[in-house]
Amino acid sequence: MIDPKNLEVPTTIESIRDIVPKVKQIIFKPDAGKFNFKAGQFVMGEFPDRFNPGKTIKRAYSISSSPFEDEMIELCVTCLDNGNASFFICEELQAGKPFLWKGPYGKFGLPDHVSGRLIFIATGTGITPLRSMFRQLLHDSYQDEILFFHGCRFDGDHPYFDEMKDLERKHSNFKFYPILSRPEKWTGPKGYVQHLVKDTLKGNHGLAYICGVGQMIKDNEDTLKTL
Numbered sequence: 648m649i650d651p652k653n654l655e656v657p658t659t660i661e662s663i664r665d666i667v668p669k670v671k672q673i674i675f676k677p678d679a680g681k682f683n684f685k686a687g688q689f690v691m692g693e694f695p696d697r698f699n700p701g702k703t704i705k706r707a708y709s710i711s712s713s714p715f716e717d718e719m720i721e722l723c724v725t726c727l728d729n730g731n732a733s734f735f736i737c738e739e740l741q742a743g744k745p746f747l748w749k750g751p752y753g754k755f756g757l758p759d760h761v762s763g764r765l766i767f768i769a770t771g772t773g774i775t776p777l778r779s780m781f782r783q784l785l786h787d788s789y790q791d792e793i794l795f796f797h798g799c800r801f802d803g804d805h806p807y808f809d810e811m812k813d814l815e816r817k818h819s820n821f822k823f824y825p826i827l828s829r830p831e832k833w834t835g836p837k838g839y840v841q842h843l844v845k846d847t848l849k850g851n852h853g854l855a856y857i858c859g860v861g862q863m864i865k866d867n868e869d870t871l872k873t874l
Contacts, residue, residue, distance in 0.1 A: 656682060656690065656748040658720060660740055666723065666806050670772060671737055672711075675720040675746060682720055686713055686779040687756030687856075690720065690748040694732040706732035709858075710751070711775035713783040720748065723775045723806050755856075756780065764792040764853030768867050770840055771799055773858035774806055780856065785818050796824045796847070798840025798863070802833050841866035848874055 658675035666672040689709045696702040712721035726737035740746070757780055765784070767777040774797055781793050799805050804827070811823040826836040826843045836843050841863055852874045857864050 654749060654751075656720075656750060658746050658748060660742050660744050660746055661719070662742055663740055667804055667808075668801075669726045670806050671724050671726060672806075673722045673724065673736065673740065674712075675722075675748070676718070677720065678745075681717045682751075683717060684710060684714060684751035685756045686783045687776040688751040688753040688779075689776070690722075690750035691752060692732070692746070692748055694735045697731045697734050704731055707752070709753075709775040709779070711778050713779050713786060715783060715786045723772050723778075725772045755858075757784070761854065762791060764794070766844075766848070766852055766855035766871075767793070767795045768840060768844060768855065768857045768859070768863075769795075769797050770859035770863050771804070772806060773860075775858075777856055777858055778807060781821070782814070785814065785821060790820060792853075793818075793821045794824065794847075795822070796826070796840050796844050798826050798828065798843070798859070800827065800829045802827065802831050839863070839866075841870060845870045850874060 657678040659678060661674045661676045663671055663673050689707045691705055691707050693703050693705050696704045708722045710720055711723045712719055724733055724736050727733045755776055767781055769777050781795060784793060797805060805825050814821050815823045824843055824847060826838060826840050827833045828839055830837055844867055852871055855871050857867050
């Protein structure tokens with residue numbers, strides 16, 4: 648049996664596009680044709696060290712595609728102005744070029760048997776592992792309620808916004824709750840995602856998955872415990 652800790656995944660970059668400002672969607676095609684992983688897992692890559700020429704750094708990126716899409720690895724990466732690996736990903740990667748990943752890794756995922764209401768809470772590109780999970784559930788005809796709360800800062804910052812609205816139209820059990828903390832023309836909820844969670848959920852909330860910055864995670868943990 649192959650040890651996943653040593654598993655190398657040669658890929659070819661299929662496409663790179665701006666999905667929202669400062670966020671890129673990159674799709675890699677596994678050279679083996681398929682890539683088996685569990686929703687919520689991540690891959691590890693090695694990149695040139697921007698600040699120490701001749702050296703490399705390793706970075707982990709959550710997979711935003713779902714296991715039923717096993718012929719690709721999709722990532723959603725924030726392009727940081729002073730980033731190291733993200734600078735290489737956003738400025739140097741080119742479609743058609745090879746790239747070597749290792750993985751999959753991680754235990755942040757759904758149990759083998761899950762039922763009841765599910766809550767997913769994220770900020771920014773914290774959507775990536777959660778998107779992998781709830782899209783797989785919907786693909787598998789999950790029948791219970793799925794609520795997704797997503798906080799960002801500015802107008803147009805929600806990655807996959809149109810896709811989330813489309814999922815909501817297609818699946819009556821999926822509810823999308825976006826919010827912005829620094830809006831301009833946005834007419835939806837304003838503030839922080841933890842406040843939206845607190846105002847929306849009543850009573851027993853169900854199993855919850857949270858991905859984002861530390862304070863947001865702690866605030867949501869506290870809120871969910873009070874319910």
